[in-house]
Amino acid sequence: MSAVISTVVRPKNYQHSAVCHRRFFNDDSTLEYQHLTPGEVQALLIASDKTQGFDGVMHGGVVSTLHDSAMAHSLFALEVSAMTAELTVRFIKPVPLNTELTVSARRVKLRKNVHYLESEIRVNGVICSSACGKFISARPKT
Secondary structure (H helix, E strand, C coil): CCCCCCCCCHHEEEEEEECCCCCCCCCCCCCCCCCECCCCCEEEEEEEEEECCCCCEEEEHHHHHHHHHHHHHHHCCCCCCEEEEEEEECCCCCCEEEEEEEEEEEEEEEEEEEEEEEEEEEEECEEEEEEEEEEEECCCCC
């Protein structure tokens, strides 16, 4: 793991996110991303039974949500506000519940106003799921 630069600050228009500002993954804490390098973030969490799909594993929709959240936060770390345009998730191994997991994301390319990102969810260093996404820069309200 790289050294932490800072905790990622979310933009004003993201302060009421159901995933990041509420206890979405468990009843004990909210999701906090750490800024590692420019455009790279990481969060540690323990998902509880409230995210369960099949017995003992995280629901696939929640896995996808976690990737989406991590990618958005990697852009927030760059002071970019953007929305998901495309998200492709690869389910490699079941993501277990009640076990510490790491989600990380990084921007890999910027082309015009399209940000290309990658994300991974790991348990004990083993990749359980990976994703790639495209985000479009949000236009400020006028």
